[in-house]
Amino acid sequence: MKIVLGVIVLGFSFFGIESYFVANTNTNVAKVGGSAISEQEFTQRYNRTVQAEMQRMKQQFGANVNASMFQTPEFKHRVLDDLVNERVLLETNDKLGIVVPVERLRNEIQKIPAFQNEGAFDKDQYKQVLAANGMSPQSFEDDMRKDIGRTLLPAQIASTAIATDAEVDAYLRLRDQRRDFRYAKLDKPAAAQGEVKDDEIDAWYKQHQAEFMVPERVAVEYLELDASKLEIDQKPDDNVLKERYEKAKSRYVSAEQRLASHILVKVGGKGAPEDQKAALAKAEEIEKQLKSGKDFAALAKQESADLGSKNQGGDLGWLDRGTTEEAFETALFALGKGEVSQPVLTSEGYHVIELRDVRPGKTRSFDEVKPDLLKEYADSERERVYSDKAGRLTELTYQNPSTLETAAKELGLTVQKTDLFARTGGQGIAANPAVAKAAFSDGVLVQNNNSDPIDLSPNHIAVLRIAEHKPATPKPLDEVRDVVRTRIVAERTAKQAKDRADALYAQLGKDKTLDTLAASDNLKIEEQKGIGRDAATPDSRLVAAAFSMARPAQDKASYRLVDLGGDSYALVQLTAVADGDPSKLDAKTREAARNTLQQQMSMSVTREFVDALRKATKVSISESKLQDQSP
Known part of the structure; x- marks a missing residue:
């Protein structure tokens, strides 16, 4: 026994006690096609989503939010569905050979305010922010590439949505529709009278005991x-620090940077040889103008096809090696200060590059970084x-x-x-x-x-x-007797109100109209004319009911019973419907409506596209691992 215990203790000392209790099992929450979504990946997304939702709710409602509301299976499935859809899009990109251009990735990163200093991208700050968050530039750029990549196909699909003039007219007729309706309110009745007997209280308490539990x-x-x-x-002491400094010296070396501007000429048409020749000829003409003294910034604003830098005179800021395509980088780092390159071909087109300044690499001293x-x-x-x-x-x-x-x-x-x-x-x-x-x-x-x-x-x-x-224990009946009595009276009152409303509504359209019913039951009829579907008065529930009712026929009135809450109801009669008139709207209003309609159509077709991709992809989910997650 001593020998056996000795072997076990020796094993603990080498591998730690955890290794004896962690089984080598599959830890994936889901599998999407040929790739998996790990528990760690899901947990990171889940926690970020919970934090964002809690922050949003705190800003909206100004109160503490209990995170337990985000532990429901429905919420976890919502988070996982987003991850699965993103993974499906990335796998589709791989199949179709869709990649994120280096320039697009660089431009998106440089737009992030956290990496900017006085409004301009700062490479040192970029590295420091990432290091503070436990990330390397490579891992962050990989994540950014995925973030951008999963938007490429949906953006292209969304751009195909087109709203025709007929669809815009139909949308405007519905959007600007006005309705006339009349209604009679049935106010909450007085509290139900009558004695509440002890045996009734006992029976009600037993039936609803779960509502009176001390958890x-x-x-x-x-x-x-x-x-x-x-x-x-x-x-x-300093010797220990100097040893760490020497081992990590590369962290304190700022690479040579070059301040560059460029003018981009894209290859038009379908990229055929004649299209490339035309683009090259234009780039050579731009180079010729620059070398004859033309102002680079002015010419970039006039000629460059790069929307991200055009308005800044082609300014790309300070560039390190490895941040642009190889051909662009080779040309840039071969220039002398103030020189302009010949046209350089990359995946984006032809670039004419100007080197405006050079910032030599520098190693920070031990004393500086101590x-x-x-x-x-x-x-x-x-x-x-x-x-x-x-x-x-x-x-x-x-x-x-x-x-x-x-x-x-x-x-x-x-x-x-x-x-x-x-x-x-x-x-x-x-x-x-x-x-x-x-x-x-x-x-x-x-x-x-x-x-x-x-x-x-x-x-x-x-x-x-x-x-x-x-x-958990039920509260004694004597402790909640008054509450039970109040609840019984409230239920009686609610039933009386509902029974009366149902009885009156049943008479409408048979042997009585709203007017005769109002006269016989002493109801007050109120009327609303020209009400739009977004109106908040007289009551949003009345407006919603009026717009959910069928158009009134000539020989038959259209009625609806509406629950106004608090045991009060309303009898509603829809009297007229007037569609909006698109012909009375100016071009600017129609265009705004077209944009709104196209955005709605874009979201719809994109959602349908992703759904179709997902149906064509084998997706398996581990429910047990999914429900184990908590914020």
């Missing part, structure tokens, strides 16, 4: 490990200590599943405790949905074990266990 609640004790709060005593090195050293030490403690915390809480005290004592942590909270969460650490999910999991709540480490934020985890458990 199941737990209190947990937990250990929390946060890298940002760890104290790092070690202070390196503050950065000190911070990086402290961060790496803190991460190392955190990693060691987090690993040890995991081992100790697994080896001692019925207590947190052993781990707390060895790691110098304090066992903390929450107040009671339900499955929807509570205060403090319990406000985190992942904590509530773990607290009510089978392993923690039923088996009474310590939880797995819970990620609260980057380099911030907690391990918890149940300290107190209170099952």
Whole structure:
């Protein structure tokens, strides 16, 4: 037994305890054609979507938003559907040979405000922002290439949507339609009279007992490990920092940059030899004009086909190697300051390039970057200590599943405790949905074990266990008797109101009109004329009902019973419908309507196109892995 235990401990020391419990299983949430969507990819998108939705709702409603509303299967499927559709588009791009041009990628990146300094793209700031977010330029550019790539086909499909004059006229007739209607309100009746007997209260309470439950609640004790709060005593001497500086010296080297402008001449037609000759001839003529003294910026504004730089006189800003196509780069870095190139052919057409200035490469000295090195050293030490403690915390809480005290004592942590909270969460650490999910999991709540480490934020985890458990219990009837009585009276009142409304509505069109019904039941008839479909008065529900009704026939009136909420109703009679008159609208208004209609048609055809691609692609989804995700 000692030998066996020794072998197991030795294995733990080499591979960590986690390797004994992580099975080599498929971790994909979905498979789309020949590629997979991993749990990590889905979780990243899911968390970003949840954060964006929560931020939007906070701005709109100005209140705290419980993230548990985003844990529904429907919301998770919505996020996954977006990922699947994007993957289908990217696979279609590969099949069709569609790629994102280097110039398009460069232009899109340079437009991002986070990478700009005083309104212009700054390469150093670009690298620093990416590094701060744990990304390299290569990985970011790959992501950007995918983001742009999945819009290429939909954009082309959307551009095919055309609204004919007849369709615009039909749209305008409906959009500008006006309707006349009359209505009589049936106000909420007085509260239903009559005694509510005890046996009626008892029966109603038993039938609706689930509505009067004190929810199941737990209190947990937990250990929390946060890298940002760890104290790092070690202070390196200069030799240690210099060693790190030498190893990472390439990070502190700014490459040579060239300030360039260009004039682009695109190859017209179908790109036939004669089209290329015409484009080259035009580019050579532009080169000739420049070398004879013509102002480059003025000529670029006049002749360049690059919409992104044309209005800036062809200015491309400071360029590094590797940011343009090879032919363009070769020509640019062969020029001397102030020189203009001969026409250079790339995938976009012919370029005439001007080198305006050169910024030589420079290596920052050790003294210049020492503050950065000190911070990086402290961060790496803190991460190392955190990693060691987090690993040890995991081992100790697994080896001692019925207590947190052993781990707390060895790691110098304090066992903390929450107040009671339900499955929807509570205060403090319990406000985190992942904590509530773990607290009510089978392993923690039923088996009474310590939880797995819970990620609260980057380099911030907690391990918890149940300290107190209170099952769901119904509130005593005596405590809610008055509420039950009020609810019974409200139901009686609502039934009276609905029965009266149904009875009156049944008489319309048979033996009574709205006028005779109003006279016999003392109702007040009100009339609205020329109401548009977006009108908010007299009541948006009345307007919506009027526009959902069939046109009135000459021999038969059109009626509708409308629920106005709060146990009040309205009897509505549609009396006239007048379509909009497109002939009375000026050209500008018609064009705006055409644009709106084409946008709607574009969204429709694009959605249908993506749906068709998806139907032609084999998609399999792992429901169990999908529902395991939480924000």
